[in-house]
Amino acid sequence: MPSAKRTKPMRRGIASGSAAVALTRQAEDYLKTIYEIERNGDAAATTLIAARLHIAPASVSGMVRRLARQGLVEVERYRGARLTIRGRRRALQMIRRHRILESYLVTRLHFGWDGVHEEAERLEHAVSPDLIERMAAALGHPAVDPHGAPIPRADGTVDDMRLRTVGDLAVGRSARVARMSDRDPALLRYLGELGIRPGVSLRLVDRAPFEGPLTVAVGRMRHIIGTAVARQVYVR
Amino acid sequence: MPSAKRTKPMRRGIASGSAAVALTRQAEDYLKTIYEIERNGDAAATTLIAARLHIAPASVSGMVRRLARQGLVEVERYRGARLTIRGRRRALQMIRRHRILESYLVTRLHFGWDGVHEEAERLEHAVSPDLIERMAAALGHPAVDPHGAPIPRADGTVDDMRLRTVGDLAVGRSARVARMSDRDPALLRYLGELGIRPGVSLRLVDRAPFEGPLTVAVGRMRHIIGTAVARQVYVR
DNA sequence: CCAGAAAGTTAGCAGCTACTAACTTTCATC
DNA sequence: GATGAAAGTTAGTAGCTGCTAACTTTCTGG
Ligand SMILES: [Mn+2]
Ligand SMILES: [Mn+2]
Ligand SMILES: [Mn+2]
Ligand SMILES: [Mn+2]
Numbered sequence: 450m451p452s453a454k455r456t457k458p459m460r461r462g463i464a465s466g467s468a469a470v471a472l473t474r475q476a477e478d479y480l481k482t483i484y485e486i487e488r489n490g491d492a493a494a495t496t497l498i499a500a501r502l503h504i505a506p507a508s509v510s511g512m513v514r515r516l517a518r519q520g521l522v523e524v525e526r527y528r529g530a531r532l533t534i535r536g537r538r539r540a541l542q543m544i545r546r547h548r549i550l551e552s553y554l555v556t557r558l559h560f561g562w563d564g565v566h567e568e569a570e571r572l573e574h575a576v577s578p579d580l581i582e583r584m585a586a587a588l589g590h591p592a593v594d595p596h597g598a599p600i601p602r603a604d605g606t607v608d609d610m611r612l613r614t615v616g617d618l619a620v621g622r623s624a625r626v627a628r629m630s631d632r633d634p635a636l637l638r639y640l641g642e643l644g645i646r647p648g649v650s651l652r653l654v655d656r657a658p659f660e661g662p663l664t665v666a667v668g669r670m671r672h673i674i675g676t677a678v679a680r681q682v683y684v685r
Numbered sequence: 686m687p688s689a690k691r692t693k694p695m696r697r698g699i700a701s702g703s704a705a706v707a708l709t710r711q712a713e714d715y716l717k718t719i720y721e722i723e724r725n726g727d728a729a730a731t732t733l734i735a736a737r738l739h740i741a742p743a744s745v746s747g748m749v750r751r752l753a754r755q756g757l758v759e760v761e762r763y764r765g766a767r768l769t770i771r772g773r774r775r776a777l778q779m780i781r782r783h784r785i786l787e788s789y790l791v792t793r794l795h796f797g798w799d800g801v802h803e804e805a806e807r808l809e810h811a812v813s814p815d816l817i818e819r820m821a822a823a824l825g826h827p828a829v830d831p832h833g834a835p836i837p838r839a840d841g842t843v844d845d846m847r848l849r850t851v852g853d854l855a856v857g858r859s860a861r862v863a864r865m866s867d868r869d870p871a872l873l874r875y876l877g878e879l880g881i882r883p884g885v886s887l888r889l890v891d892r893a894p895f896e897g898p899l900t901v902a903v904g905r906m907r908h909i910i911g912t913a914v915a916r917q918v919y920v921r
Numbered sequence: 922c923c924a925g926a927a928a929g930t931t932a933g934c935a936g937c938t939a940c941t942a943a944c945t946t947t948c949a950t951c
Numbered sequence: 952g953a954t955g956a957a958a959g960t961t962a963g964t965a966g967c968t969g970c971t972a973a974c975t976t977t978c979t980g981g
Contacts, residue, residue, distance in 0.1 A: 473937070473938085475937080475938065475939095476937095494958080494959090495958070495959055495960085496957090496958060496959080504938090504939065504940090505939075505940060505941080506958075506959065506960090507939085507940075507941075507942095507959085507960075507961080508938070508939050508940070509959090510959065510960055510961080511937090511938075511939085511960095511961095512937090512938075512939095515936095515937080515938095526946090526959085526960080527945090527946055527947065527958080527959055527960080528947095528959095529959095554816070557793075557823075558816065558819045558820065558823065559819065560816075560819075568812075568813055568815075568816055571811040571812075571813075572808070572811050572812065574811065575807040575808050575810065575811035576804075576807075576808065577804055577807075579804075580790070580794065580796075580804055583794045583795065583796075584794065587793075587794065709967070709968085711967080711968065711969095712967095730928080730929090731928070731929055731930085732927090732928060732929080740968090740969070740970090741969075741970065741971080742928075742929065742930090743929085743930075743931080743969090743970075743971075743972095744968070744969050744970070745929090746929070746930055746931080747930095747931095747967090747968075747969085748967090748968075748969095751966095751967080751968095762929085762930080762976090763928075763929055763930080763975085763976055763977065764929095764977095765929095
Protein backbone atom coordinates (compact mmCIF):
# COMPACT_ATOMS: atom_id res chain seq x y z
CA MET A 450 0.00 0.00 0.00
CA PRO A 451 2.89 2.45 -0.02
CA SER A 452 2.89 5.07 -2.70
CA ALA A 453 6.37 4.25 -3.95
CA LYS A 454 9.42 2.16 -3.19
CA ARG A 455 12.99 2.56 -4.24
CA THR A 456 16.12 0.62 -3.53
CA LYS A 457 18.15 3.72 -4.14
CA PRO A 458 17.22 6.72 -1.97
CA MET A 459 15.21 9.19 -3.98
CA ARG A 460 14.96 12.91 -3.84
CA ARG A 461 12.09 14.30 -1.82
CA GLY A 462 10.53 17.68 -1.22
CA ILE A 463 11.34 20.96 -2.89
CA ALA A 464 14.69 21.68 -1.30
CA SER A 465 16.04 25.18 -1.36
CA GLY A 466 19.81 25.06 -1.49
CA SER A 467 20.84 21.42 -1.33
CA ALA A 468 18.06 18.92 -1.91
CA ALA A 469 16.96 16.82 1.07
CA VAL A 470 17.76 13.25 0.13
CA ALA A 471 15.82 10.34 1.56
CA LEU A 472 17.95 8.47 4.05
CA THR A 473 17.45 5.14 5.69
CA ARG A 474 16.48 4.92 9.32
CA GLN A 475 19.98 3.74 10.10
CA ALA A 476 21.68 6.62 8.32
CA GLU A 477 19.49 9.09 10.19
CA ASP A 478 20.41 7.54 13.52
CA TYR A 479 24.10 7.64 12.64
CA LEU A 480 23.87 11.35 11.88
CA LYS A 481 22.20 12.06 15.22
CA THR A 482 24.81 9.99 17.02
CA ILE A 483 27.71 11.68 15.30
CA TYR A 484 26.19 15.05 16.11
CA GLU A 485 25.96 14.20 19.80
CA ILE A 486 29.48 12.86 19.96
CA GLU A 487 30.91 15.80 18.06
CA ARG A 488 29.38 18.19 20.59
CA ASN A 489 32.25 17.18 22.84
CA GLY A 490 34.66 18.76 20.39
CA ASP A 491 36.45 15.91 18.66
CA ALA A 492 35.55 14.03 15.52
CA ALA A 493 33.25 11.10 16.22
CA ALA A 494 35.35 8.00 16.83
CA THR A 495 34.25 4.72 15.29
CA THR A 496 34.14 2.95 18.62
CA LEU A 497 32.00 5.62 20.23
CA ILE A 498 29.48 5.53 17.41
CA ALA A 499 29.42 1.76 17.62
CA ALA A 500 28.86 1.77 21.37
CA ARG A 501 26.04 4.29 21.18
CA LEU A 502 24.26 2.34 18.45
CA HIS A 503 24.97 -1.08 19.92
CA ILE A 504 26.66 -2.34 16.80
CA ALA A 505 30.12 -3.65 15.99
CA PRO A 506 32.84 -1.11 15.13
CA ALA A 507 33.38 -2.85 11.81
CA SER A 508 29.81 -2.04 10.82
CA VAL A 509 30.40 1.62 11.51
CA SER A 510 33.30 1.88 9.07
CA GLY A 511 31.05 0.82 6.23
CA MET A 512 28.18 3.12 7.06
CA VAL A 513 30.44 6.09 7.62
CA ARG A 514 31.88 5.55 4.18
CA ARG A 515 28.38 5.55 2.68
CA LEU A 516 27.54 8.75 4.53
CA ALA A 517 30.74 10.32 3.22
CA ARG A 518 29.80 9.31 -0.31
CA GLN A 519 26.52 11.14 0.20
CA GLY A 520 28.31 14.23 1.40
CA LEU A 521 26.93 14.06 4.92
CA VAL A 522 30.18 13.48 6.80
CA GLU A 523 33.87 13.98 6.25
CA VAL A 524 36.08 11.14 7.27
CA GLU A 525 39.75 11.10 8.10
CA ARG A 526 40.80 7.50 8.02
CA TYR A 527 41.65 6.08 11.44
CA ARG A 528 40.65 9.43 12.91
CA GLY A 529 36.88 9.71 12.94
CA ALA A 530 33.96 11.41 11.24
CA ARG A 531 32.65 14.96 11.27
CA LEU A 532 29.34 16.15 9.94
CA THR A 533 29.32 18.40 6.90
CA ILE A 534 26.97 21.36 6.81
CA ARG A 535 24.39 19.18 5.13
CA GLY A 536 24.96 16.40 7.62
CA ARG A 537 24.51 18.72 10.56
CA ARG A 538 21.36 20.17 9.08
CA ARG A 539 19.95 16.72 8.71
CA ALA A 540 21.01 15.67 12.21
CA LEU A 541 19.33 18.72 13.70
CA GLN A 542 16.19 18.03 11.73
CA MET A 543 16.07 14.54 13.22
CA ILE A 544 16.71 15.86 16.71
CA ARG A 545 13.94 18.39 16.26
CA ARG A 546 11.58 15.62 15.23
CA HIS A 547 12.60 13.46 18.14
CA ARG A 548 12.11 16.14 20.75
CA ILE A 549 8.84 17.46 19.36
CA LEU A 550 7.57 13.90 19.30
CA GLU A 551 8.59 13.32 22.91
CA SER A 552 6.94 16.55 23.96
CA TYR A 553 3.75 15.72 22.11
CA LEU A 554 3.52 12.17 23.39
CA VAL A 555 4.08 13.24 26.99
CA THR A 556 1.73 16.20 27.04
CA ARG A 557 -0.99 15.00 24.68
CA LEU A 558 -1.01 11.24 25.07
CA HIS A 559 0.23 10.97 28.65
CA PHE A 560 3.34 8.96 27.97
CA GLY A 561 5.69 8.59 30.89
CA TRP A 562 8.94 10.50 30.54
CA ASP A 563 10.83 7.27 31.00
CA GLY A 564 9.33 5.38 28.08
CA VAL A 565 8.83 8.07 25.53
CA HIS A 566 12.35 8.07 24.14
CA GLU A 567 12.05 4.64 22.60
CA GLU A 568 8.78 5.51 20.89
CA ALA A 569 10.23 8.73 19.49
CA GLU A 570 13.32 6.88 18.36
CA ARG A 571 11.18 4.91 15.91
CA LEU A 572 8.63 7.56 14.97
CA GLU A 573 11.21 10.20 14.09
CA HIS A 574 12.00 8.28 10.90
CA ALA A 575 8.39 7.92 9.80
CA VAL A 576 6.85 11.34 10.37
CA SER A 577 6.58 13.96 7.66
CA PRO A 578 7.83 17.51 8.20
CA ASP A 579 4.19 18.54 7.96
CA LEU A 580 3.16 16.33 10.87
CA ILE A 581 6.02 17.57 13.01
CA GLU A 582 5.11 21.19 12.39
CA ARG A 583 1.48 20.47 13.23
CA MET A 584 2.55 18.91 16.50
CA ALA A 585 4.89 21.79 17.25
CA ALA A 586 2.09 24.27 16.57
CA ALA A 587 -0.37 22.32 18.73
CA LEU A 588 2.12 22.53 21.59
CA GLY A 589 2.82 26.24 21.08
CA HIS A 590 6.32 25.66 19.71
CA PRO A 591 8.01 24.44 22.88
CA ALA A 592 11.67 25.31 23.46
CA VAL A 593 12.65 22.20 25.39
CA ASP A 594 11.56 18.57 25.50
CA PRO A 595 10.34 16.66 28.58
CA HIS A 596 13.93 15.92 29.62
CA GLY A 597 15.00 19.53 29.35
CA ALA A 598 16.81 19.16 26.03
CA PRO A 599 16.53 22.17 23.71
CA ILE A 600 14.43 21.65 20.60
CA PRO A 601 16.14 22.80 17.40
CA ARG A 602 14.04 25.34 15.53
CA ALA A 603 12.56 24.69 12.12
CA ASP A 604 15.23 26.93 10.61
CA GLY A 605 17.97 24.65 11.91
CA THR A 606 19.24 26.73 14.81
CA VAL A 607 19.56 25.49 18.41
CA ASP A 608 20.66 26.82 21.76
CA ASP A 609 22.67 23.79 22.64
CA MET A 610 25.03 25.10 25.28
CA ARG A 611 27.21 22.77 27.26
CA LEU A 612 26.09 22.52 30.84
CA ARG A 613 27.74 21.47 34.03
CA THR A 614 26.48 18.38 35.82
CA VAL A 615 25.66 17.84 39.45
CA GLY A 616 28.99 16.03 39.60
CA ASP A 617 30.79 19.26 38.73
CA LEU A 618 29.11 21.26 41.47
CA ALA A 619 31.16 22.51 44.44
CA VAL A 620 29.94 21.36 47.84
CA GLY A 621 27.43 23.82 49.24
CA ARG A 622 26.41 25.23 45.87
CA SER A 623 22.85 25.29 44.60
CA ALA A 624 21.73 24.96 41.02
CA ARG A 625 18.66 24.42 38.96
CA VAL A 626 18.24 21.15 37.12
CA ALA A 627 18.24 21.92 33.41
CA ARG A 628 18.29 18.62 31.67
CA MET A 629 19.07 14.95 31.90
CA SER A 630 19.86 12.03 29.64
CA ASP A 631 16.71 10.39 28.32
CA ARG A 632 18.29 7.14 27.22
CA ASP A 633 17.84 4.97 30.27
CA PRO A 634 14.24 4.55 31.44
CA ALA A 635 15.35 3.07 34.75
CA LEU A 636 17.53 6.10 35.47
CA LEU A 637 14.65 8.42 34.65
CA ARG A 638 12.30 6.56 36.96
CA TYR A 639 14.90 6.71 39.71
CA LEU A 640 15.43 10.43 39.24
CA GLY A 641 11.68 10.94 39.13
CA GLU A 642 11.30 9.21 42.49
CA LEU A 643 13.97 11.50 43.90
CA GLY A 644 12.06 14.54 42.62
CA ILE A 645 14.93 15.43 40.32
CA ARG A 646 13.49 16.80 37.09
CA PRO A 647 14.03 19.83 34.89
CA GLY A 648 13.28 23.10 36.69
CA VAL A 649 13.84 21.78 40.19
CA SER A 650 16.44 23.41 42.43
CA LEU A 651 18.92 21.33 44.33
CA ARG A 652 22.01 21.81 46.46
CA LEU A 653 25.11 19.69 46.73
CA VAL A 654 25.41 19.04 50.44
CA ASP A 655 28.33 16.68 50.53
CA ARG A 656 30.70 14.72 48.42
CA ALA A 657 32.42 11.61 49.75
CA PRO A 658 36.14 11.35 48.92
CA PHE A 659 37.65 9.20 46.18
CA GLU A 660 34.83 9.73 43.69
CA GLY A 661 32.38 8.67 46.33
CA PRO A 662 28.64 9.24 46.47
CA LEU A 663 27.14 12.73 46.63
CA THR A 664 24.53 14.02 49.02
CA VAL A 665 22.04 16.38 47.40
CA ALA A 666 19.19 18.35 48.90
CA VAL A 667 16.02 18.47 46.83
CA GLY A 668 13.21 20.40 48.44
CA ARG A 669 13.45 19.28 52.03
CA MET A 670 14.60 15.78 51.15
CA ARG A 671 18.19 14.61 51.09
CA HIS A 672 19.37 11.90 48.77
CA ILE A 673 22.63 10.09 48.33
CA ILE A 674 23.44 9.42 44.70
CA GLY A 675 26.36 7.79 42.92
CA THR A 676 28.73 9.67 40.68
CA ALA A 677 27.42 7.87 37.59
CA VAL A 678 24.00 9.33 38.27
CA ALA A 679 25.39 12.76 39.13
CA ARG A 680 27.11 12.92 35.78
CA GLN A 681 23.79 12.45 33.95
CA VAL A 682 22.04 15.40 35.56
CA TYR A 683 22.82 18.77 34.00
CA VAL A 684 22.37 21.98 35.91
CA ARG A 685 22.44 25.69 35.25
CA MET B 686 20.34 5.88 19.26
CA PRO B 687 18.10 2.86 18.86
CA SER B 688 17.94 0.41 21.68
CA ALA B 689 18.77 -2.62 19.55
CA LYS B 690 19.30 -3.71 15.97
CA ARG B 691 19.07 -7.10 14.38
CA THR B 692 19.51 -8.32 10.88
CA LYS B 693 17.20 -11.21 11.65
CA PRO B 694 13.77 -10.25 12.94
CA MET B 695 13.61 -10.77 16.66
CA ARG B 696 10.80 -11.74 18.91
CA ARG B 697 8.96 -8.91 20.59
CA GLY B 698 6.42 -8.57 23.34
CA ILE B 699 5.04 -11.27 25.54
CA ALA B 700 2.85 -13.09 23.07
CA SER B 701 0.05 -15.26 24.30
CA GLY B 702 -0.64 -18.03 21.82
CA SER B 703 1.70 -17.50 18.90
CA ALA B 704 4.47 -15.00 19.50
CA ALA B 705 4.25 -11.74 17.55
CA VAL B 706 7.34 -11.69 15.41
CA ALA B 707 8.90 -8.43 14.27
CA LEU B 708 8.29 -7.93 10.58
CA THR B 709 9.80 -5.49 8.17
CA ARG B 710 7.80 -2.59 6.87
CA GLN B 711 7.55 -4.34 3.53
CA ALA B 712 6.26 -7.60 4.97
CA GLU B 713 3.60 -5.71 6.90
CA ASP B 714 2.43 -3.94 3.77
CA TYR B 715 2.28 -7.21 1.86
CA LEU B 716 0.06 -8.72 4.55
CA LYS B 717 -2.34 -5.79 4.39
CA THR B 718 -2.43 -5.97 0.62
CA ILE B 719 -3.07 -9.70 0.56
CA TYR B 720 -5.84 -9.22 3.09
CA GLU B 721 -7.56 -6.61 0.94
CA ILE B 722 -7.28 -8.69 -2.21
CA GLU B 723 -8.48 -11.83 -0.48
CA ARG B 724 -11.62 -10.02 0.63
CA ASN B 725 -12.84 -10.51 -2.92
CA GLY B 726 -12.84 -14.24 -2.37
CA ASP B 727 -9.90 -15.63 -4.31
CA ALA B 728 -6.34 -16.16 -3.27
CA ALA B 729 -4.20 -13.06 -3.81
CA ALA B 730 -2.65 -13.23 -7.27
CA THR B 731 0.97 -12.23 -7.71
CA THR B 732 0.16 -9.61 -10.31
CA LEU B 733 -2.47 -7.97 -8.16
CA ILE B 734 -0.16 -7.73 -5.20
CA ALA B 735 2.53 -6.31 -7.45
CA ALA B 736 0.20 -3.71 -8.94
CA ARG B 737 -1.05 -2.57 -5.54
CA LEU B 738 2.45 -2.21 -4.16
CA HIS B 739 3.93 -0.72 -7.32
CA ILE B 740 6.60 -3.37 -7.61
CA ALA B 741 7.48 -5.99 -10.21
CA PRO B 742 5.68 -9.36 -10.08
CA ALA B 743 9.01 -11.12 -9.81
CA SER B 744 9.68 -9.30 -6.54
CA VAL B 745 6.40 -10.55 -5.12
CA SER B 746 7.28 -14.20 -5.64
CA GLY B 747 10.29 -13.83 -3.41
CA MET B 748 8.54 -12.00 -0.61
CA VAL B 749 5.58 -14.34 -0.64
CA ARG B 750 7.96 -17.24 -0.19
CA ARG B 751 9.52 -15.51 2.82
CA LEU B 752 6.09 -14.87 4.29
CA ALA B 753 5.23 -18.52 3.78
CA ARG B 754 8.41 -19.55 5.53
CA GLN B 755 7.30 -17.43 8.48
CA GLY B 756 3.91 -19.08 8.53
CA LEU B 757 2.00 -15.96 7.59
CA VAL B 758 0.66 -17.07 4.21
CA GLU B 759 0.01 -20.31 2.38
CA VAL B 760 1.07 -20.40 -1.21
CA GLU B 761 -0.08 -22.64 -4.01
CA ARG B 762 2.45 -22.27 -6.77
CA TYR B 763 1.16 -20.40 -9.81
CA ARG B 764 -2.11 -19.94 -7.95
CA GLY B 765 -1.69 -17.20 -5.36
CA ALA B 766 -1.33 -16.62 -1.63
CA ARG B 767 -3.77 -16.81 1.26
CA LEU B 768 -3.21 -15.52 4.75
CA THR B 769 -2.91 -18.02 7.56
CA ILE B 770 -4.64 -17.30 10.85
CA ARG B 771 -1.48 -15.65 12.08
CA GLY B 772 -1.12 -13.70 8.87
CA ARG B 773 -4.68 -12.42 9.06
CA ARG B 774 -4.24 -11.44 12.67
CA ARG B 775 -1.19 -9.45 11.77
CA ALA B 776 -2.86 -7.85 8.76
CA LEU B 777 -5.80 -6.76 10.87
CA GLN B 778 -3.47 -5.34 13.46
CA MET B 779 -1.82 -3.22 10.78
CA ILE B 780 -5.17 -2.11 9.41
CA ARG B 781 -6.27 -1.14 12.90
CA ARG B 782 -3.12 0.91 13.32
CA HIS B 783 -3.60 2.57 9.98
CA ARG B 784 -7.19 3.56 10.57
CA ILE B 785 -6.70 4.73 14.12
CA LEU B 786 -3.80 6.84 12.92
CA GLU B 787 -5.88 8.37 10.14
CA SER B 788 -8.67 9.12 12.58
CA TYR B 789 -6.30 10.68 15.07
CA LEU B 790 -4.46 12.79 12.52
CA VAL B 791 -7.68 14.11 11.02
CA THR B 792 -9.51 14.88 14.24
CA ARG B 793 -6.60 15.94 16.45
CA LEU B 794 -4.08 17.43 14.09
CA HIS B 795 -6.40 18.69 11.37
CA PHE B 796 -5.02 16.68 8.53
CA GLY B 797 -7.04 16.74 5.34
CA TRP B 798 -8.79 13.49 4.53
CA ASP B 799 -7.02 13.43 1.20
CA GLY B 800 -3.46 13.48 2.51
CA VAL B 801 -3.73 11.45 5.66
CA HIS B 802 -3.44 8.04 4.05
CA GLU B 803 0.16 8.51 3.01
CA GLU B 804 1.20 9.64 6.48
CA ALA B 805 -0.55 6.68 8.09
CA GLU B 806 1.03 4.34 5.57
CA ARG B 807 4.45 5.17 7.03
CA LEU B 808 3.54 5.63 10.67
CA GLU B 809 1.70 2.32 10.97
CA HIS B 810 5.05 0.54 10.92
CA ALA B 811 6.66 2.69 13.58
CA VAL B 812 4.01 3.02 16.29
CA SER B 813 3.87 0.77 19.33
CA PRO B 814 0.67 -1.01 20.31
CA ASP B 815 0.70 1.19 23.39
CA LEU B 816 0.63 4.37 21.34
CA ILE B 817 -2.18 3.10 19.15
CA GLU B 818 -4.30 2.20 22.16
CA ARG B 819 -3.67 5.61 23.67
CA MET B 820 -4.81 7.25 20.47
CA ALA B 821 -7.86 4.99 20.27
CA ALA B 822 -8.78 5.83 23.85
CA ALA B 823 -8.29 9.57 23.25
CA LEU B 824 -10.75 9.31 20.35
CA GLY B 825 -13.27 7.26 22.31
CA HIS B 826 -12.59 4.06 20.37
CA PRO B 827 -14.02 5.07 17.01
CA ALA B 828 -15.68 2.39 14.87
CA VAL B 829 -14.80 3.84 11.47
CA ASP B 830 -11.99 5.91 10.01
CA PRO B 831 -12.36 9.26 8.18
CA HIS B 832 -13.09 7.45 4.91
CA GLY B 833 -15.79 5.29 6.47
CA ALA B 834 -13.69 2.16 6.71
CA PRO B 835 -14.35 -0.01 9.76
CA ILE B 836 -11.59 -0.09 12.36
CA PRO B 837 -10.66 -3.60 13.48
CA ARG B 838 -10.98 -3.96 17.23
CA ALA B 839 -8.03 -4.65 19.49
CA ASP B 840 -9.19 -8.25 19.82
CA GLY B 841 -8.81 -8.75 16.07
CA THR B 842 -12.46 -8.72 15.04
CA VAL B 843 -13.93 -6.44 12.33
CA ASP B 844 -17.29 -5.76 10.76
CA ASP B 845 -15.96 -5.72 7.26
CA MET B 846 -19.06 -6.37 5.19
CA ARG B 847 -19.02 -6.05 1.45
CA LEU B 848 -20.92 -3.03 0.28
CA ARG B 849 -22.51 -2.04 -2.98
CA THR B 850 -21.18 0.96 -4.81
CA VAL B 851 -22.99 3.87 -6.37
CA GLY B 852 -22.36 2.12 -9.66
CA ASP B 853 -24.52 -0.80 -8.51
CA LEU B 854 -27.47 1.37 -7.61
CA ALA B 855 -30.66 1.18 -9.64
CA VAL B 856 -31.82 4.45 -11.17
CA GLY B 857 -34.08 6.30 -8.80
CA ARG B 858 -32.77 4.60 -5.66
CA SER B 859 -31.34 6.47 -2.70
CA ALA B 860 -28.58 5.33 -0.42
CA ARG B 861 -26.29 6.56 2.27
CA VAL B 862 -22.59 6.90 1.52
CA ALA B 863 -20.75 4.47 3.78
CA ARG B 864 -17.19 4.52 2.64
CA MET B 865 -14.75 5.30 -0.10
CA SER B 866 -11.28 4.37 -1.20
CA ASP B 867 -8.64 6.47 0.53
CA ARG B 868 -5.80 5.76 -1.86
CA ASP B 869 -6.10 8.59 -4.32
CA PRO B 870 -5.92 12.07 -2.80
CA ALA B 871 -7.18 13.67 -6.01
CA LEU B 872 -10.26 11.48 -6.00
CA LEU B 873 -10.94 12.35 -2.38
CA ARG B 874 -10.64 16.05 -3.06
CA TYR B 875 -12.99 15.68 -6.02
CA LEU B 876 -15.56 13.79 -3.95
CA GLY B 877 -15.19 16.32 -1.18
CA GLU B 878 -16.02 19.14 -3.58
CA LEU B 879 -19.11 17.23 -4.65
CA GLY B 880 -20.17 16.88 -1.03
CA ILE B 881 -19.86 13.12 -1.24
CA ARG B 882 -18.53 11.87 2.09
CA PRO B 883 -19.44 9.15 4.56
CA GLY B 884 -22.88 9.66 6.08
CA VAL B 885 -24.27 11.74 3.24
CA SER B 886 -27.40 10.58 1.43
CA LEU B 887 -27.53 10.54 -2.33
CA ARG B 888 -29.84 9.34 -5.10
CA LEU B 889 -28.99 7.92 -8.47
CA VAL B 890 -30.98 10.11 -10.85
CA ASP B 891 -29.84 8.78 -14.18
CA ARG B 892 -27.44 6.45 -15.83
CA ALA B 893 -26.31 6.99 -19.42
CA PRO B 894 -26.27 3.85 -21.56
CA PHE B 895 -23.18 1.82 -22.47
CA GLU B 896 -21.45 2.27 -19.11
CA GLY B 897 -21.94 5.99 -19.45
CA PRO B 898 -21.75 8.66 -16.76
CA LEU B 899 -24.15 8.69 -13.82
CA THR B 900 -26.19 11.58 -12.53
CA VAL B 901 -26.43 11.68 -8.75
CA ALA B 902 -28.35 14.01 -6.49
CA VAL B 903 -26.53 15.09 -3.34
CA GLY B 904 -28.51 17.48 -1.18
CA ARG B 905 -30.04 19.78 -3.75
CA MET B 906 -27.09 19.58 -6.10
CA ARG B 907 -26.84 17.27 -9.08
CA HIS B 908 -23.54 15.94 -10.30
CA ILE B 909 -22.52 13.88 -13.26
CA ILE B 910 -19.78 11.39 -12.40
CA GLY B 911 -17.95 8.75 -14.37
CA THR B 912 -18.30 5.04 -13.71
CA ALA B 913 -14.74 4.79 -12.42
CA VAL B 914 -15.64 7.25 -9.68
CA ALA B 915 -18.99 5.58 -9.01
CA ARG B 916 -17.23 2.27 -8.39
CA GLN B 917 -15.11 3.83 -5.63
CA VAL B 918 -18.03 5.09 -3.56
CA TYR B 919 -19.63 2.48 -1.32
CA VAL B 920 -23.17 2.86 -0.09
CA ARG B 921 -25.49 1.18 2.33
C1' DC C 922 -7.37 -29.55 -28.56
C1' DC C 923 -3.86 -26.22 -29.33
C1' DA C 924 -1.35 -21.98 -30.07
C1' DG C 925 -0.49 -17.58 -28.38
C1' DA C 926 -1.17 -14.52 -24.50
C1' DA C 927 -1.07 -13.76 -19.78
C1' DA C 928 0.55 -14.89 -15.43
C1' DG C 929 4.02 -16.58 -12.56
C1' DT C 930 8.62 -18.31 -11.35
C1' DT C 931 13.63 -18.63 -11.24
C1' DA C 932 18.27 -16.91 -11.82
C1' DG C 933 21.43 -13.47 -11.41
C1' DC C 934 22.49 -8.84 -9.90
C1' DA C 935 22.74 -4.85 -6.76
C1' DG C 936 22.55 -1.95 -2.53
C1' DC C 937 21.97 -1.73 2.46
C1' DT C 938 23.22 -3.24 6.98
C1' DA C 939 24.99 -6.20 10.24
C1' DC C 940 28.26 -9.85 11.64
C1' DT C 941 33.09 -12.22 12.53
C1' DA C 942 37.87 -12.85 11.59
C1' DA C 943 42.07 -11.11 10.21
C1' DC C 944 44.90 -7.37 9.37
C1' DT C 945 46.78 -2.41 9.97
C1' DT C 946 47.40 1.84 12.22
C1' DT C 947 47.76 4.61 16.19
C1' DC C 948 48.52 5.31 20.98
C1' DA C 949 50.57 4.81 25.45
C1' DT C 950 54.14 3.31 28.18
C1' DC C 951 58.53 2.01 29.43
C1' DG D 952 62.20 4.66 20.11
C1' DA D 953 60.33 -0.10 20.60
C1' DT D 954 56.36 -2.73 21.81
C1' DG D 955 52.00 -4.30 23.25
C1' DA D 956 47.27 -2.66 23.61
C1' DA D 957 43.59 -0.23 21.67
C1' DA D 958 41.31 1.47 17.83
C1' DG D 959 40.09 1.07 13.18
C1' DT D 960 39.76 -1.06 8.62
C1' DT D 961 39.08 -4.66 5.16
C1' DA D 962 37.40 -9.04 3.49
C1' DG D 963 34.09 -12.31 3.33
C1' DT D 964 29.28 -13.87 4.69
C1' DA D 965 24.40 -13.36 5.23
C1' DG D 966 19.44 -11.77 4.90
C1' DC D 967 16.16 -8.52 2.91
C1' DT D 968 14.23 -6.25 -1.02
C1' DG D 969 14.10 -4.65 -5.33
C1' DC D 970 15.28 -5.12 -10.45
C1' DT D 971 15.57 -7.40 -15.40
C1' DA D 972 15.82 -11.31 -18.39
C1' DA D 973 14.70 -15.78 -19.42
C1' DC D 974 11.94 -19.57 -18.68
C1' DT D 975 7.53 -22.26 -17.28
C1' DT D 976 2.80 -22.77 -16.36
C1' DT D 977 -1.87 -21.60 -16.97
C1' DC D 978 -5.57 -19.61 -19.38
C1' DT D 979 -8.31 -18.44 -23.43
C1' DG D 980 -10.27 -18.29 -27.87
C1' DG D 981 -10.71 -20.40 -32.20
MN1 LIG E 1 14.88 11.06 23.49
MN1 LIG F 1 15.85 6.72 15.66
MN1 LIG G 1 -5.66 4.77 4.44
MN1 LIG H 1 2.48 0.96 5.18
